[in-house]
Amino acid sequence: MMKIVVVDYGMGNLRSVAKAIEKVAPAGASVRISSEAGEITAADRVVVPGQGAMHDCMREFLSRDLREAVHQAARSKPFLGICVGMQMLFDHSEEGDTAGLGFIPGRVRRFADGMLGPDGVRLKVPHMGWNEVRPVSDHPVWQGIGEGERFYFVHSYYCEPADPVATAASTEYGLRFTSAAAQANIFSVQFHPEKSAAAGLRLLSNFLNWQP
Template sequence: MKIVVVDYGMGNLRSVAKAIEKVTPASASVLISSEAAQIHAADRVVVPGQGAMHDCMREFMGRGLREAVHQAAQSKPFLGVCVGMQMLFDHSEEGDTLGLGFIPGQVKRFADGMSGPDGLRLKVPHMGWNRVDPTRAHPLWAGIEPGARFYFVHSYYCQPDDGSASAATTDYGLRFTSAVAQANIFSVQFHPEKSAAAGLQLLSNFVNWQP
């Protein structure tokens, strides 16, 4: 098995790759690559992301990765992480940026002045551990308790046009989609590579997933 973590010059590539290596059989390989040929040859593809959406999309498109990643998203197990999830949508309010359009919907900014259930003001970005509540069964939730906590760092959230694309929600001033699932695509707003045992379990489930 060959797993490619797509390198487009943005994101915490090494920590994502290291976390996947921890849950991957010794016979498999985990490769960080920006080469379209390597993405085409991969059995599984991961697109992480960190930073501003417009910077990520500029680097991604500038390296000519769209066609290879689009084919991967249509034909093999595909995982998006954080901005790597947001990039799959049509458009982001961050920098008025066009996304890849693989999943119909928008990426919105958290409003300033939001309050939590205790009445205290919530900070933007949303940073730290929070509950993730699955909205439907999926193989990537295997062995993970409903309501398990994962680690988030983001100021923007995804809003799919079709609510059935949502695989989990999280509450932070509003209830937002924190994971999406569509055919062989599974994407998460949180960082599984920073989310201790639950994050490693999700990555292990991805490595073993047969959509």
């Protein structure tokens, strides 16, 4: 029986993420929201969501002594980061001058004020709402998801991998930014698949079937 753990560190849309995963999980699979290191270690797949400020998320995460269990999961099993859960995987964020977990080399930067869209209209920060995601690789998590499919975003900061090869998809918002990153058994997305209707559910289903 597949065991899926959504990591609870006090931040993030945990129940919505868990409910979305339950909709697409294989029959008999267990979907748990947990802050227990032992459950994370025993899981077959691990999901780290997140929302809010990066420094708050990292503080709460580290206060629960989850780093080693999550680090082991990120090295050894299919691992999904969502929104701030993606940003936490990088080395450093400009938000609060915050150190991340360093699983993916790179940094997290803030969208500049005064960015303009293709129509010349000033873009708001945070980037909020539906936007196109364009895969730049044939990663299995994109299976059955069309080029330019729309997903739901809410964020003021974006990830910038040190190695462009880590970019699994990009999105345009004043600039082209990395909206999904992949490395070995880690896949991470800046958008919210749990809020992204059929495309989001397909991505979660693909993650559960992925064999890195």
